[in-house]
Amino acid sequence: MRPSRRLLILVLALAALTFGLGLSVENRALWVAVIWGAMVLACLVDLLLSHSARNFSVSVDMVSSGFAGRKAMLDLNIGSTKGRLPPLLTLRLSHGPLLAPQPETSEAISETKQREVKLHWPIDLLKRGQGAVTQLSACYASRLGLFEVLPRWPLNLPVDIVPDISPVTSGEIMTQMLPLLDGMKDMSVRGQGSEFHQLREFQAGMDPRSIDWKRSARLREMVARETRAERNHQIIIAVDSGHLMAERVGKLSKLDTAINAALALTWAGGLGGDNVGFYSFDAKPGQFLPPRPGRRAFGQIQAHSAALEQSSVETNHTLGLTQMNQKLSQRSLVVVFSDFVDTVTAELLIENLAVIRRQHLVLYVALRDPALKRLSQPEQAGMNAVAQAVSAQQLLRERDEVIDRLRRLGILCLDTEVAGVTPALISRYMDIKAQGMI
């Protein structure tokens, strides 16, 4: 409990009055004593009439795990065992750095004679890791408004924040992969591939280029070759966890966004019959998970990426990518999630990707920051906005130059905004499979 602003103002006003009386010629000590005594009496009456926090009962419930970038709902129930609740309860939560209640301060308003109030409080899950809500603090005014009562209830609500695999669990990836899978129950990948699958009778509407003319002549009827996408290719997902990937774009950091997209690609690779491996690097090479088929790979990569920590040092692309290149025994699709600032810092990245490109198919995923675009096209025409726009335009121009150089080196580039990186990545994977580029 602490004095309210109202009491503070009252005390200051009485102090001013006391000084005024003290400066008068006559002795006004008695008057002063009466005034201050009345104020103390008002405080005592206020304390007696006010609600006691001991009569409150609080129950809190929250999910024990959630996806990074999503919300977790905290259900709060505050009741009074004796008397009614105060008309307005202001609430705040003590929590770890991975959580962010929205809003930070919530208000519970109870109607007249209401003895219970319920509140649903959304909490943003900012990063992978383990967050916890440790305390609930409340604040309500006393009956006459002279005091603010500050009860606190310790809580123990841990929440595991894991990479977002909702596109996997919701079947979104499966739906996107359907054109490639073509509905086969045995999951053999049929359709536009390069590997021969079977001969079948040609029917109107089929691609005339698929007609096998020699066999048609031998069988004396038109037959067409049916191909399927090749299977058992290697996909290596290389994620940069250096300090540039810590930049927050939207709700999540670039690293978290990359991990979410990597897990979706792992699932899609499993559906496509390919083996998926995982590799992380920053200033030093990280752990290399060798390519494995299907759900085994997904489980391993999910567990490993959930524990992947953000590094605060600059990435050593030469060391990281060379180390990975040495571990790859056969031609693979290497998907690299990394970032750069300008052409100078991107030099080593370009050089090392060009080396890997000699033996493998490289897909470089660059996460575009919408803030750069926004800053380069200012709404206002002031000089400061123009100066910011010129700076942002320079960064964008250098970024385009790097992407252009990578493309000319034969490296596939996916330069997309954070919100659409997962579907764009799956789509590009399907294209690569369909065109038999691996």
Add this chain to the structure above:
Amino acid sequence: MAEAIGKARDGGAGVMPVVIIVVLLLGGLFLMTQLSLAARDRALDRSAIGMAGLSGWLVQNEVPARLAHSRIHPALEDLSLRVLPLYDLDLESYARDPETTEELLNRTDLRDLELETFETKIVEMPTVVLLPKWRGAAAELKFLHEQMLIPPKAQQSLLGQIGLAGVRLQQDGAEMSSIREGDSEVALFHMQTFVAATLPRDCTPILTAGGDPLAIRCVREEEYPIYFVADPDLLNNHGLGLADNAAFAVSLLQDLRGETEAPIYIDISPDLLTTVDRSEERQDYERGGEELSRFLQYPFSMFWAVFLIVAGVTYWRGALRFGPVARGDDRAWDQSKEAAIAAKARILRLSGNDGAMVADFVAAQLRTLSTDVLGHDQPDDGGQRFFRVLARRDKQLAHDLSSVAEVLITQATRMSPRDLDRNLNNYHSLLKKVVEPNGSI
């Protein structure tokens, strides 16, 4: 090489003596100017209207007297009476140095005295103020003439400044006027007196000539009386030599000085040279516990109590926090790129090349726009193609935007900040008209 070095040394040896000679000449000229000013000042005191003779005459007659000197600062307690001749008709302004002989002879401000200094001087001790009468010619030439007189009307503003507002002066004709005062006969040339009817109530005549006061005594709010002498010839070098003026001057000043033995101070300096001995003003007090205990008695006891209550309540409120401690800004990593852009933008502004910056901005924005509309791999005139596409939809808008963009790209570096701002706003509003209604453009 050796020859070149030798020449350089020769040149250096030739320049230094010239520099030293020029510095010495300039220094000498400066000192001579200062000395001539001081000499002119001393010449005034020795001239016919000066006061140098009075101090010597008084000392000769065993009346202690001191002539003011700029480097000697006598204490007020050591002096009895101040004789203050005025050579300035306006105490609130500074006189300009005369540039021609005519100005030198006609000037009325022979020695500048500030009003504030005058007022300080007359309150420090009993003072005899001698009003001005003669122009500068009286000090420069060896004779006196009617034309050298300062007309009484010209002294009205001075009389107002020294507290004699409304008092008028009058001067006799070109003759020697004499009055008898006791055994002495006082003679004055063109005698200047106060008009008796105009004297204020607090002033009384102490010496009259035919009914008109020659000297008056004024008693004001100050501690000491002030004496005003209408005709300075009564005490100056010229007047002391006439009739019995010298003997009368001694008796007059002795009377005004009173019984004291302290010397008379002939204050010819425009500065305040006297000092006040303040050694007796220091007072030491014994500080005991009583002074401290007074701070704990009524009403201070009440004030302290209120202070403690206010401090307690404010501390109580500040000591208890509602909710967790607010976290510091740990988004340094998150904002790294935006912070870098903001820093770079600040440096761009500080470099002072706003024109070049705007030209670059407009060119880059048009390039981005044409890429968005027409795609990559445009030839160099992609901007022109964009304007042709835009002209098919709105010819006037395309023309306006093209012209203002052209002006900004080519002439922004030469524009004034105002023109630059105006053109940029125009460009921005036109660009909005292009982008908003035309969709992808």
